[in-house]
Amino acid sequence: MHMADALVSATVAGIMYGATATVTGYSIKKVRKENDPRKIPVMGVMGAFVFAAQMINFTVPGTGSSGHLCGGILLSAILGPFAGFLTMIGVLAIQALIFADGGILALGCNIWNIAFYGCFIGALLIWKPIMKRKATKGKIIIASILGSIITLQIGAFSVGIETFASGISALPFLTFISVMQPIHLAIGIIEGLITSAVLCFIYEARPELLYGIREDLNKNKRRFSFRKVIIIFSSLTILIAGGLSLFSSEYPDGLEWSIKKITNSTEIEVSGDIYEGFEKIQETTSVLPDYNFKDSDLVIGTSLSGIIGGLVVAAVCIGGCYIFKFFRKEVINE
Amino acid sequence: MNKLNKAIYEIQSIEDLSSRDSFINNIHPLIKFILTIIYISLVVSIDKYNIGGVIGMSIYPIFLLIICDIPFKDTFKKLKIVLPFILLIGIFNPFFDNKILFTINDIKISTGVISMITLVIKGILTILVSYLLIATTTIDKICYSMDKMHLPKIFITEVLFIYRYITVLIKEASKIIEAYSLRAPNQKGINYKAWGSLLGQLLLRSIDKAENIYESMSLRGYSGNFYYSYNIKYNKKDYIYFIIWLFLFITMRFLPILQIVGNIFI
Amino acid sequence: MSHIHIDVQNLSFAYEKEEPILKNISFTAKENDSIGIIGANGVGKSTLLKLLVGLNLNFQGSIRVENIPVEKNTLSIIRERIGFVFQDSDNQLFMSNVYEDIAFAPRNYGLSEEEVKIRVENALKLVHINNLKDKKIHKLSGGEKKLASIATIFSMTPDIILMDEPSIALDPKNRRNLINILNEFQHLKIIASHDLDMILDTCNRTILMAKGEIIKDGDTREILTDKVLLEANNLELPLSMQKII
Numbered sequence: 001m002h003m004a005d006a007l008v009s010a011t012v013a014g015i016m017y018g019a020t021a022t023v024t025g026y027s028i029k030k031v032r033k034e035n036d037p038r039k040i041p042v043m044g045v046m047g048a049f050v051f052a053a054q055m056i057n058f059t060v061p062g063t064g065s066s067g068h069l070c071g072g073i074l075l076s077a078i079l080g081p082f083a084g085f086l087t088m089i090g091v092l093a094i095q096a097l098i099f100a101d102g103g104i105l106a107l108g109c110n111i112w113n114i115a116f117y118g119c120f121i122g123a124l125l126i127w128k129p130i131m132k133r134k135a136t137k138g139k140i141i142i143a144s145i146l147g148s149i150i151t152l153q154i155g156a157f158s159v160g161i162e163t164f165a166s167g168i169s170a171l172p173f174l175t176f177i178s179v180m181q182p183i184h185l186a187i188g189i190i191e192g193l194i195t196s197a198v199l200c201f202i203y204e205a206r207p208e209l210l211y212g213i214r215e216d217l218n219k220n221k222r223r224f225s226f227r228k229v230i231i232i233f234s235s236l237t238i239l240i241a242g243g244l245s246l247f248s249s250e251y252p253d254g255l256e257w258s259i260k261k262i263t264n265s266t267e268i269e270v271s272g273d274i275y276e277g278f279e280k281i282q283e284t285t286s287v288l289p290d291y292n293f294k295d296s297d298l299v300i301g302t303s304l305s306g307i308i309g310g311l312v313v314a315a316v317c318i319g320g321c322y323i324f325k326f327f328r329k330e331v332i333n334e
Numbered sequence: 335m336n337k338l339n340k341a342i343y344e345i346q347s348i349e350d351l352s353s354r355d356s357f358i359n360n361i362h363p364l365i366k367f368i369l370t371i372i373y374i375s376l377v378v379s380i381d382k383y384n385i386g387g388v389i390g391m392s393i394y395p396i397f398l399l400i401i402c403d404i405p406f407k408d409t410f411k412k413l414k415i416v417l418p419f420i421l422l423i424g425i426f427n428p429f430f431d432n433k434i435l436f437t438i439n440d441i442k443i444s445t446g447v448i449s450m451i452t453l454v455i456k457g458i459l460t461i462l463v464s465y466l467l468i469a470t471t472t473i474d475k476i477c478y479s480m481d482k483m484h485l486p487k488i489f490i491t492e493v494l495f496i497y498r499y500i501t502v503l504i505k506e507a508s509k510i511i512e513a514y515s516l517r518a519p520n521q522k523g524i525n526y527k528a529w530g531s532l533l534g535q536l537l538l539r540s541i542d543k544a545e546n547i548y549e550s551m552s553l554r555g556y557s558g559n560f561y562y563s564y565n566i567k568y569n570k571k572d573y574i575y576f577i578i579w580l581f582l583f584i585t586m587r588f589l590p591i592l593q594i595v596g597n598i599f600i
Numbered sequence: 601m602s603h604i605h606i607d608v609q610n611l612s613f614a615y616e617k618e619e620p621i622l623k624n625i626s627f628t629a630k631e632n633d634s635i636g637i638i639g640a641n642g643v644g645k646s647t648l649l650k651l652l653v654g655l656n657l658n659f660q661g662s663i664r665v666e667n668i669p670v671e672k673n674t675l676s677i678i679r680e681r682i683g684f685v686f687q688d689s690d691n692q693l694f695m696s697n698v699y700e701d702i703a704f705a706p707r708n709y710g711l712s713e714e715e716v717k718i719r720v721e722n723a724l725k726l727v728h729i730n731n732l733k734d735k736k737i738h739k740l741s742g743g744e745k746k747l748a749s750i751a752t753i754f755s756m757t758p759d760i761i762l763m764d765e766p767s768i769a770l771d772p773k774n775r776r777n778l779i780n781i782l783n784e785f786q787h788l789k790i791i792a793s794h795d796l797d798m799i800l801d802t803c804n805r806t807i808l809m810a811k812g813e814i815i816k817d818g819d820t821r822e823i824l825t826d827k828v829l830l831e832a833n834n835l836e837l838p839l840s841m842q843k844i845i
Contacts, residue, residue, distance in 0.1 A: 004416040005460035006453060007423065010375045028486050037558040038548045040488065041694065044495025045544035051500050052507040053533055055337040057523030069533075078541075090492045094500075097468045097476065098348060099341075100412040104464050105374045168382065168453055169423045170430035170446060176423075194529055201534030209541065306386030309596030313586075317393040321400035349736065474696055494696055501738045502690055546691035549655055553684050554756065555676070555708030562700070 002095070002110050003159060005103030009166035016162065017108030023116060024089065027082040039079075043087045046075060050091050058194055067190030072118020073127065073147045074195050078202075080211045081123040088115035109162050113155040121154065122147035128212045135207070140199045145192030152188035156180040338508045342501055347408060351469045358402045362572040363475035364482050369394075369579055370467045374460050376587045382449040386596065388456055390586040394579065395462040404469055412465045413458060420457040424450040473497050478566060491560045499543075507536055603631050603666070605760055605788045606652065611661035613644075613651060621647050623812040625661070629788055631759075636799035636820060637792040639809035640834035645792035646687070648809075649762045652790075653684050666759065680709065683753030685763040689745035693737045698729070698748050701737065705756045723754035727781055743774030750781065760788045767795040796838035800824055808833060 008016075031039060050071035058067045071091070076084030092110050095101040102110045130143040160177045163169060169176070202209055352359065358366075373394055380387045399409065431446035468476065477490045510532060511524070518525065524532055548556075585591055606629040614620035621644045629635055637645045651659055654670045663670040665678045686692045695701040702723050706716045724730045727747045732740065740748060746766065753761060766782075767775050775798065782789060782802045793799055799806060799820060806820040810833045816823055823829065827837050836842070 002416065004420055004457055005374050005378055005464070006420055006457035008378065010379050013375075013378070024486070024489070028488055031488070035558075037552070037556065038545075040491060040558075041495065041547040041551060042541065042544040043492050045499050045503070045540050045547065047492065047496035048499035048503040049537060049540040051341075051496070052338070052503040052536065055341055055504070056507060056511065056533070057337070058529055059523035059525055074537075078537075086489065086492060087496075089489065090496045093493055094496055097464065098345060098473075098497075099415070100461055100465050101415050103374070103416070103460055104371065104467075105378060105460070163423065169426065170449065171423065171426040172430070175426075193526075194533070197526070197530035198533045198537060201530035202537065205534065205538060305593045305596035306384065306590075307389065307596065308386070308599055309592030309594065310386035310389030310392075312595050312599065313390050313592060314392050314396065317396050318400065321397055325400060349739075353736075495694065498694060498696055498737065543691060546686065546688065547694050549650075550684075550686055550692045551694065551704075553653055553655075553679050553682075554705035554752065555679065556704075557676075557708070559708075561707040 002092075002102030003106040003113070003162065005105040007163050007166065007168055008103075008106045008109055009168070010105070012162050012166045013105045013108055015108075016112050020089075020108045020111045020116070023085065023120075027085045030082040031086060039083055043079060043083055043090075046079060047087045047090045047094075050075060050087070051094070058190070060190055067187070067194060069194050070114065070118065070148075070152075070191055072115055072151065073122040073144060073191075074198060076119045076123030077127060077144075077195075077199055077211055078209055081119045081128075084123060085115050085119040088119060109158075113158045113162075117151040117155050117158075118147075122151040123211070126150065131210075131212045135203065135210070137200050137203060140203055141196040144196035144199055145189065148192030148195060149185065149188035152184045152191065153181060156184035338504050338511070342504055345501060348469055349472070351404060352472045356402060356470075358398065358470045361470075361575055362566055362568055363471045364479040365568075365572050365576045366467055366471055367476065367479040367483075369576065369583075370463050372580070373463055373583060376583055377456055377459050380452070380456065380587070382452050383445060385448055385452050385455070386592045387587065388452050388459065390592045391583070392455075392459055393582065393586065395459055395466060398463070398466040398470070402466070402470055404466065409462065409465060409469075413461055416461060417454070417457055420454060424453040427453070474562075475566070478562070481562070487560065502543075503536070503540060506539060510536055604628050605631055605633075605666055606790075607662075607664040607667075608652075609662045611648075611651065611659060611663060613647060613656070613659040621812050622651070622659075625812075625814055627807060627814065627817055629760075629790065631788055632786070633788050633790075633805055634782075634803040635788075635790045636803035636806045637790060637809060638794070638796060638799060638806060638823075638835065643809040644812045645809060646764050649684065649764055649790065649792055652762060653679060653682050680756065681758055682760045682762060683756050683758035685749055685753055685761065685766055687765045687768060689742070689749045692749040692752060693740075693745060695737065697734055697736050698724075698732050698740070698751075699734060701748065702752050702755045704752065709756075719755045719757070723751040726754050726784070727751045728777070742769050743771060743777075746770060746774065747777065747781075750778075758787070760790070761785060763789070763791045763793075765793055765795075766791060767793060767798050796824055796835070797840050800838050800840065808835075810834075 005013075050069075053069045053071060053074075056068070058069070060067050072084070072088055075087050078084070079087060089111050092102065092115060093107060096104055096107050096110070126147040127143045130139050130146075157177065157180070160173060160180055163176065164173045199210065373391070377388065377391050380391070398404070399406065427450040428444055428446035431449060432444040434442050434444050471479075473494070477494055480490050480493075481487070514524065514528065514532060518528075608628070609626050611622055611625040612620060613622040625648065637648065639645055650656060652663060652665065652670070654672075654675045657670070657672060666681060668674050668678055670678060693701050695704060699720060702720045703716050706719045711719070720733075721730075724733055727750050729744065729747050729751060732744060732748060735744075737745070737748070746769075750766075767778055770778060775795075779798055779801050782791070789802075791799065791803060803820050805818065806816075806823045807814055808816045808823055808829070815833060816829065824838050825841055830837060
């Protein structure tokens with residue numbers, strides 16, 4: 001889900017940074033208003049917790065595959081959406097810098113796709129309303145799973161839009177999306193299950209830690225079977241994952257088949273419309289290279305001389321650096 | 335779990351690299367940060383058919399890799415996280431963008447192939463320079479640069495905190511998982527019955543830890559503000575470094591130098 | 601005549617709706633006292649220390665530090681005078697390197713950078729860890745972390761030091777370092793510990809607690825050689841005494 005720098009154009013990156021900066025500014029204001037100095041160490045340690053949690057392999061029953069936690073909804077269920085958002089930003093920044101998971105330029109996009117949707121849509125628009133009147137285990141499970149699925153779907157869709165708007169891939173938008181969405185549906189279900197398992201545990205052990213839950217003296221008598229939910233969703237996951245793997249196992253035949261189908265069908269016209277729409281936006285907002293893959297005017301650099309020139313320069317650079325290092329060592333040794 | 339231990343190893347090796355006393359490490363961190371961002375922006379904006387252009391821009395990471403004595407193996411390992419996804423996207427370009435550019439020994443090279451190669455090289459270059467930034471600049475100095483760029487203090491403090499406690503929590507998680515694996519030897523990952531309690535325990539311990547840390551801070555006068563002592567002065571060499579590289583970036587990116595050099599050989 | 605630095609009268613404490621942890625505790629501590637607080641697990645040693653610095657204000661009775669009552673609005677003044685060394689050093693050391701952590705307290709007190717530097721260097725000297733000044737916290741060994749956390753307290757130049765199980769997880773050499781450092785600290789110190797041998801080496805006075813109450817408060821040697829008393833309270837003679845008696 002983390003986008004690399006090479007997948008975004010400077011314009012898209014800039015726009016997403018702008019959006020992220022606005023939300024960040026607002027979140028900081030909200031957190032400062034709470035005036036709880038306790039929040040900072042808690043945010044820091046929770047961020048580190050998300051890191052550790054992301055590295056744990058959760059075996060999905062029945063599929064033999066493993067799932068991982070993203071953490072946006074989990075964080076917000078403990079810290080609230082604003083502090084949760086700020087924490088996720090820290091996590092994503094460190095992931096980008098230290099672990100090379102996501103680019104620096106693309107950080108704005110990643111924050112938006114993962115943290116913004118996870119914390120605000122997941123926590124504010126889904127978790128909070130569900131938890132409003134009385135908290136129950138069943139509600140926690142539903143809120144977590146629903147929240148995870150929806151936020152990951154929207155996130156995956158955004159990745160598609162950002163990639164497409166950056167014009168780096170010739171893949172039609174719809175094809176891209178038709179692969180991204182189902183994969184992230186499976187990921188979302190697993191994330192939702194893991195999140196709900198943890199939050200149910202917390203609810204039983206220390207319910208006062210959960211955000212948006214009112215103190216409830218009456219324990220809810222209705223017993224919601226966690227096991228049943230796992231079985232239902234695991235089956236769904238198996239179906240989806242199995243379906244996908246069938247699809248990809250026929251690769252390249254399956255993929256080629258679908259590509260041929262798409263290039264021959266009317267769907268191309270639809271994506272063509274989307275193309276032109278974005279082109280128009282791009283043209284009015286920036287001075288960027290041409291998008292039109294269909295009849296590409298070859299820029300000078302594509303020419304053979306450009307390529308050779310590039311290789312020569314790189315070779316000279318390599319040679320020069322080694323020579324420099326060699327002489328420096330000589331000087332030091334004297 | 336191997337992943338956890340690998341992560342600790344990664345963090346420590348980057349720290350060892352970034353805290354060395356070398357020429358590049360001693361360049362002012364803000365200069366390196368800004369150069370990195372400018373570089374990435376320029377590379378990303380190169381036209382998708384301009385292979386020569388991207389190859390030319392490789393001089394910066396080449397310079398850093400060689401001059402800074404950064405081990406190649408570790409560096410290129412960093413690519414394996416994000417590069418596959420880039421490849422996956424780029425691999426479709428030849429299918430959809432198939433105007434034939436030229437042929438080499440009967441193999442038809444289409445524009446799609448060119449754009450795919452350019453994309454992959456862009457991916458490699460941008461990931462490399464990000465890694466090389468952090469491999470030559472400690473996290474404290476990076477946070478100092480962010481402070482100089484007027485990023486909010488609360489965010490910077492938080493990054494430092496997260497960084498401080500990542501290894502602590504990874505070790506905690508390791509312990510919990512080790513205990514689990516010793517009692518569930520045939521499991522590769524965590525069985526679903528233990529999802530809630532295992533991660534939940536880690537979460538509760540983390541929160542308790544945070545509470546204790548807060549107590550410790552408030553006993554030492556903490557009232558919401560953080561102060562840092564870093565005040566890194568600029569040297570002449572910082573400015574020279576910046577100007578030279580800026581000049582080279584702009585030259586490589588916008589002037590037809592590469593064509594001229596290439597034409598000498600054709 | 602030494603000042604009375606800490607005065608505890610009829611102190612009782614319980615967490616909400618739970619069994620009382622401390623019952624009617626009273627004692628005073630003077631400027632040059634070295635007090636060891638001993639007792640089996642769960643008797644309330646750590647809780648007592650935490651109440652002295654006001655980490656929980658829901659207690660009954662009175663606690664006065666340098667004649668100031670421990671209340672919400674006096675906490676910042678009191679906490680400048682008392683240094684508390686936590687059991688887990690990872691909770692005490694939260695900055696990225698040793699220097700920054702030791703500088704944390706003096707900076708919060710508004711001292712200038714030059715003064716902060718002097719405080720840090722003195723603290724490092726007192727604990728003999730000058731070589732660790734720029735080291736990253738998570739690279740420190742357990743013993744180094746403990747010494748560093750003591751240094752973070754010394755930079756506050758406190759009148760009183762409280763320590764909760766300071767010798768846990770220290771190897772013999774570091775433990776000896778710790779004992780030497782404690783003996784060099786001339787002001788009031790109160791140390792809660794299971795390490796009776798360390799108490800014997802560093803404290804002239806011992807308070808024995810059991811079930812939330814003070815069983816005996818007196819000379820360290822007297823208490824720590826009283827086999828019957830110790831065993832009645834789920835303790836044993838210090839190891840160094842076990843061969844002699």
